[in-house]
Amino acid sequence: MAVLNSIQFELRDVETQMSKEFGLKASGMKDLIQLQMDNLDQFLLPAICLAVARTAGPVNNTVIALSSVLQHLYLAQHIHSMVRDQEMTDSERQYPILVGDYVFGQSFLKMCEEDLFKYVSHFVTAIKKINEGIVLRWRLKNQKMSVKDYKAVIEKEKASLTVLAARLGAEGSNLKSHHFAKFEKLGYNIGMAWAASIEPQYSFLTQEYLSKTMANINDLQETFSVQPLQELYNFIRQESGTDVYLSSNIL
Amino acid sequence: MKNHKFFKEILADLKKVEKELDKVLKVNDPVLSQTCISLLQAGGKRMRPGFTLLSGKFFDYSFEKLLPIAVALEIIHMATLVHDDVVDASLIRRGRPTLVAGWGNEVSIATGDYLLAKALEQIVKIDDNKLSAYMAKVCIDMCQGEIHQLKYSYDIEQNFKQYLYRINRKTALLISLCCKLGAMACKAHSRGIWIMSTYGHCLGIAFQIVDDILDITADPKVLGKPVGNDVRQGIITLPMIFALKDPKIAERLKELLASDQKTEDEVQEAVALIKQSDGIAKSNEIVQRYIKKGIKNLSELPDIPAKGALIELAEFVGERSY
Numbered sequence: 001m002a003v004l005n006s007i008q009f010e011l012r013d014v015e016t017q018m019s020k021e022f023g024l025k026a027s028g029m030k031d032l033i034q035l036q037m038d039n040l041d042q043f044l045l046p047a048i049c050l051a052v053a054r055t056a057g058p059v060n061n062t063v064i065a066l067s068s069v070l071q072h073l074y075l076a077q078h079i080h081s082m083v084r085d086q087e088m089t090d091s092e093r094q095y096p097i098l099v100g101d102y103v104f105g106q107s108f109l110k111m112c113e114e115d116l117f118k119y120v121s122h123f124v125t126a127i128k129k130i131n132e133g134i135v136l137r138w139r140l141k142n143q144k145m146s147v148k149d150y151k152a153v154i155e156k157e158k159a160s161l162t163v164l165a166a167r168l169g170a171e172g173s174n175l176k177s178h179h180f181a182k183f184e185k186l187g188y189n190i191g192m193a194w195a196a197s198i199e200p201q202y203s204f205l206t207q208e209y210l211s212k213t214m215a216n217i218n219d220l221q222e223t224f225s226v227q228p229l230q231e232l233y234n235f236i237r238q239e240s241g242t243d244v245y246l247s248s249n250i251l
Numbered sequence: 252m253k254n255h256k257f258f259k260e261i262l263a264d265l266k267k268v269e270k271e272l273d274k275v276l277k278v279n280d281p282v283l284s285q286t287c288i289s290l291l292q293a294g295g296k297r298m299r300p301g302f303t304l305l306s307g308k309f310f311d312y313s314f315e316k317l318l319p320i321a322v323a324l325e326i327i328h329m330a331t332l333v334h335d336d337v338v339d340a341s342l343i344r345r346g347r348p349t350l351v352a353g354w355g356n357e358v359s360i361a362t363g364d365y366l367l368a369k370a371l372e373q374i375v376k377i378d379d380n381k382l383s384a385y386m387a388k389v390c391i392d393m394c395q396g397e398i399h400q401l402k403y404s405y406d407i408e409q410n411f412k413q414y415l416y417r418i419n420r421k422t423a424l425l426i427s428l429c430c431k432l433g434a435m436a437c438k439a440h441s442r443g444i445w446i447m448s449t450y451g452h453c454l455g456i457a458f459q460i461v462d463d464i465l466d467i468t469a470d471p472k473v474l475g476k477p478v479g480n481d482v483r484q485g486i487i488t489l490p491m492i493f494a495l496k497d498p499k500i501a502e503r504l505k506e507l508l509a510s511d512q513k514t515e516d517e518v519q520e521a522v523a524l525i526k527q528s529d530g531i532a533k534s535n536e537i538v539q540r541y542i543k544k545g546i547k548n549l550s551e552l553p554d555i556p557a558k559g560a561l562i563e564l565a566e567f568v569g570e571r572s573y
Contacts (some may be wrong), residue, residue: 032398080364083337085355094338094401097360101334102394104367109387112380120375127368131361135282138357 003235004043006228007050010059010067014046017068018075032095033079040194040239041078045070045165047235048190051228052169052183055220063172065114070165072107073123076100077130085138119168126164133157150202154195155188162191179223186216186229190236197240206242257564258297260556261304264314268300268321275322275369286350286362290329293345299324299429301564302454306433306447308557316377316436323373323386324429330366331393331425333359338397339484346475382432389428396420405485407495407509414489415456422462423455446548450561453545457538458568463488464534465571467525482521485511489537494530504528542569 004011029035046067053063079100083093111120133156140149166187170180193209196202210233217229236242258265276287300321307317333350335341337359342352350359374383399417403409430451434444465474466481467490481488491508495501507513507521525531542565549558 077364080360083356083360085357088356090340091401093340093356095398097334097338098394098397098401100360101331101363101367102391102398104364105387105390105394108371109384109391112384112387115380117375117378117380117383120371124368124372124375127371128365131365131368132280132283134361135280135358138355138361139282 003238004047004051004228004231006054006231007047007059010050010054010064011043011046013064014050014067014071017064018071029099033082033099035079035082037078038239040197040236041074044190044194044236044239045074045161047232048162048165048187049169049172051232052166052186053173054228055224055226056170056173056175060173062114062116063169065110065116066119066168066172067165069107069110069114069116069123070161070168072103072110073127074161076104076107077127079103081134119171122164122167122171126160129156129160133160147202147205151192151205154192158195159188159191162194163187166190182216182220186213186220189213189216190232193236193240193242197236197242203242206240210237210242257560257567258301258305260308260560261301264304264317265297265301267314268304268318268325269297271318271322272325275326275373276366278365282354282358283362283365286354286358287366289347289350289353290333290362290366293347295329295345297325298564299328299426302426302429302451303433303436305557305560305564306430306439306451307437308555309447309552310434310437310439310443312437317433319373319376320382320432320436321429323370323377324425324432326366326370326373327386327390328425330363330370333363333366335397337363338401339480341476341480343476346472377436379436382435385428385432389424392420392424396422396424400486403487405487405509405511407487407491407505409487409492411489411492414487414492418456418459418463419452422459423452426455426458427451442551446551449548450545450565453541453548454565454568457541457545457565460489460534460538460541461568461571464490464531464538467522468531479518479522482508482518482525483513489534490525490528490530492530493533494525494528497528497530500524500528538569542566 049063049067049070050059053059077100079096082096111117111123133153136156137153140153145153163184164187166183167180170183189209189212193206193213196205196209213233213236217226217233220226220229272291276291278284278287303321303324304317307313332344336344336349336351337356340351341349343349350362374386377383396417396419400421403413427448428451431444431448434447439447463481466478466488469478471477481491485508487508491504495504495508504521504524507517507524510517513521545565546562549561552558
């Protein structure tokens with residue numbers, strides 16, 4: 001991820017931790033499920049967490065561990081989302097459930113091993129919200145979803161995780177608590193832009209939320225070194241295929 | 252909440268656990284609220300919290316410490332049942348329609364994940380990294396057991412050792428953990444923790460073998476689900492492993508069990524063949540060995556009412572018909 005220059009080494013650390021912990025004894029995960037993840041799926045959440053932490057200085061090991069747990073949780077959810085109500089073959093249905101549960105268990109174990117208990121309540125809140133979002137989308141599936149409803153769905157499904165990523169980056173690097181809200185707002189807008197970019201019928205929202213993200217970065221530059229956030233912004237723009245003219249003088 | 256007679260000693264506390272489960276699983280979302288309520292109303296034996304509380308009785312019993320553990324373990328158990336029903340496409344459990352039958356795969360998986368978050372919330376209350384790490388490891392091992400089961404479905408070459416590997420992870424580890432954590436939370440000495448953990452392991456193995464026997468021999472009305480499910484799904488269980496060694500029926504049984512396209516008549520034929528072999532009797536012998544071993548382990552512990560309850564529970568597991 002050349003575009004994420006400021007956090008490339010830390011991102012590699014997270015990747016290493018992830019690949020070490022994926023080894024299933026019975027079989028490799030890749031043999032069991034056909035997992036499809038793009039660059040945003042693979043890197044965005046840890047990148048948010050690391051970039052937020054980097055704005056305040058060097059990234060510590062707690063933030064790297066938190067980024068890894070966060071990505072584990074996202075991966076578990078992503079794997080579970082492969083199971084749909086429509087007819088599927090037995091193995092298409094069965095393995096994603098079990099592998100998702102396995103990854104969920106690993107994230108839980110990592111929280112214990114890395115002594116991350118003080119952050120667990122944040123993770124719990126996010127997991128609950130994601131599943132409320134999944135259920136909300138399910139409830140609305142036979143209706144034409146209004147933009148308001150759609151926003152309510154993706155706010156829970158995706159933005160809850162990006163808000164958490166930003167919060168963990170800030171809290172894990174011991175920033176003062178009065179800064180948390182600004183970073184959470186940044187995380188929220190990134191999450192909404194990310195989610196909207198996946199569904200073509202709502203992609204018009206991507207630009208709206210990317211502009212808000214840029215405004216958040218501008219707002220933060222008075223207090224923090226925002227270069228990592230600018231790189232994060234460019235990464236999302238590049239990977240979501242959104243070409244937005246940036247007039248900000250910080251770029 | 253059934254099994255009152257075994258849990259007489261801890262009944263008041265077990266009722267508090269039930270009340271706490273009610274409280275914890277009260278959620279705002281309209282769909283998740285219904286799915287959680289239906290899981291609670293389905294009841295269940297509440298054996299896992301029962302084991303945790305009874306184990307604590309031998310040591311420095313502290314209900315306050317045991318409560319979040321008991322609640323977390325029962326919620327983890329509920330979550331795994333919900334996900335198992337999606338894996339197996341089971342439509343009936345405990346005589347009632349499963350979540351997947353009523354709500355489909357997506358809502359069932361979301362409910363299971365939501366429950367896991369609720370369990371995590373309880374685990375935070377325990378505030379003990381070591382205890383929590385044991386829970387996490389067991390969750391991982393349980394998944395490995397289930398994955399192993401899937402990978403080796405329809406494989407008639409499986410042996411007793413492979414079967415034990417699977418049922419240990421699938422069932423015994425969680426029951427063993429319930430007993431172990433009950434002891435650990437009540438400041439048991441290391442021998443005490445080992446005794447309780449081994450008792451739970453033996454009981455868990457016996458429990459699963461009995462489950463596998465009942466899948467062949469039970470009255471579906473009493474069992475609360477159809478019989479022959481394992482045959483249908485290609486899960487090779489202990490009665491089948493023994494029956495496959497009977498030269499009179501081995502050839503036909505192999506053919507039936509290895510086929511992933513069985514008709515209902517063929518399922519019933521396989522069930523009848525297993526019943527007519529000595530597979531059930533031999534499996535029951537193994538059950539009794541584990542029950543005896545589990546009870547023998549308790550001999551070192553003081554003779555308090557909880558010990559009688561654990562012995563009765565072990566005997567019940569060996570004789571149960573549901």
